[in-house]
Amino acid sequence: MSGATAPRVVVTGLGVVSAIGSGVAEFTDAVRSGRSGARPITLFDTTGFDHAHGCEVVGFDAARWLRRLSPPELGRAAQFSAAASRMAVRDAELDPAVLSGSRVLVSVGTTDGGSHELDQLVAEEIDAGPEGMSHTLVRKVPAIALSVAVARELDLRRAQATTLGTACSAGNYAIGEGLDALRSGEIDLALCGGADAMCRRNFTGFYRLGLIAPSRCQPFDANRQGILTGEGAGVLVLEREESAVRRGARVYAEVLGLGITCDAYHQIAPEREGIARCMRLALDDAGVEPGGIDFISAHATGTRLNDVTESRAIHDVFGPCPPPTVGLKSMLGHTMGAASALSGAACALAIAHGFIPPTINHVESDPECAVDCVPNHAVSTTVRTAQSNGLAFGGNNAVVIFGAYESGGE
Amino acid sequence: MDRVSGFAVTTAKELLHRLREPAETGVVLGCTGAVQAMRDFTRTSLLAERPFYVDPSAVPNGxxxxxxxxxxxxxxxxGPNATVATGRTSGLSALAYARRLLSHKRAGAVLAGAVEEYSSMRAWLEFRRDASATPTPLGEGCVLYLVEQAHTASGAPLVELLGVTSRVHPAGDVRSTLRSSLREELERHAVPPRRVWVACPSGAPGEHEAVASVLGNDALGRAPSLAGVGETGTASAAFQIAAILSLAGPPPGSVALVTSVDPGGLLSHALLRFPASDAEHSA
Known part of the structure; x- marks a missing residue:
């Protein structure tokens, strides 16, 4: 079912846990004002690394959000996904009793699942042998917990749940799964997004590959030095237009289309052609011409290779003057499986409130990228459409396009 | 290449001759990663002279x-390339995801299934998760299916996917959640319980009773044994389907049920229909 004939799908609620703010109001303010989440990492011992900044969610208290689940039962990433889902459902003003009996799809994307806890188990094993690994931590490792926790926290009795492990584009895969399941009518409502918690293994991997910046992330900057790892969760409430209208819901934006491709090229390096093809598929699905996109929230990790490859792909699709192309990771860090979910939330908010978020930490534009990255300060303007790019290891590309919702429109 | 990837790459090779358009072929793999590789990487980081004296080639494997x-x-x-990580139910989640890709024309064909590896760390985690559980020999392997839409299939169908769905079970309540979900699913597809010729549960507590209460015991009596492949974890539901397809003599047009329960809180089931007659085989 293509976007042209399918029922329209809209975003009616948002939940966010991030280094620059949790909850819709804080997050909106932070994204618009260009707040930075970068700071020295405290979640694990960073002794021996030459530099170890990241975008950690400091002082997160899951108990502030969770009503049914007790935080100690959950791993850090599952706390994020459950808390963000509770926020999203409240934000959407859904009746908990109605929700409980509805056909809901819970789809949560992740890179590392319960790896934050797996790292702690490895430390326990070093101290006390494998017999010393504690049951409570072991049970928090499987990635399935990230979606199951959402359904249990919200008492969803008819929920289908999926955890998608498509790494750093997983949030867009989850939004896409919700879009398709709503278009086909198999569900009434989708809670989809992504979650990840920072962990030593992930940080060490990127560090060893030489991809971690010393102190700040500078997408599209001539002197960019790499990523900062981050963490958090983004969850979007999606429903069909008719149900949103019926219950008088506030609509942030419409989900216009999705593209998914695989580069089938390299485990780590992105490929221009695969990314361009993905953007074209998303535009086709959305029924939008490239010239109709008002801004792109790029994957923009801030590594030399990603930003130049992605920019070239954008030029391939959008021509010599692409729309403003911003890198939210300058503020949020690379939140892995949550990254494209947070990007989707930011796109929906940008449309609802009329602004294009900035790329912060910008000093000198890289002529090889040749994009207007909206340096350092947001621009207030009407936003009718926004494209959110998600790219990942394994060449797993997923692009989602959002649009302003006008009833009866198009 | 790590062991999990090796299984998946070689299994996919078996199906390549059936693909008409590799560029439009998706891959949907149930996979929860290689826990041994992850453990080894963190362990090295924790014990090495400097925490980043680790093997860079191991990074993508994690x-x-x-x-x-x-x-x-x-x-x-x-084509679209997705990984689903829903534990033991992953093989069924992969089918559900593959079906959506096909019905929304995001892929022309999908290789869908699940993979698991044996490792010492996996064995320890299984044991430490629930030391009171009856120990089962752990297995490993990969199962992939070529999933296509009936009207564009590249060959005679082995089986038709009627429906696949999942439910989150409240802790300790597999039985009633599975029972009500199964009843709903049979009704949705207008399959009377007596049409279900074989049912293959995954062996979790409460699961067999739930299936029996909906279907009776005949279909369960035809369940193939999976003891030979061991407890294959993330690949287990995919192996259940393979076992069903290996059975001799399903009545034409009869239905098979596969159920899977993950201790992490999810259960899933699939209804599959065998081809109606030989005539349809050649269609």
């Missing part, structure tokens, strides 16, 4: 989507 990505790279499959 990510759950490594095997699906490698499968695409080796066979040049540039």
């Amino acid at each position: 990510v759950m989507n490594c095997a699906a990505g490698q499968t695409a790279i080796w066979h040049r499959l540039t």
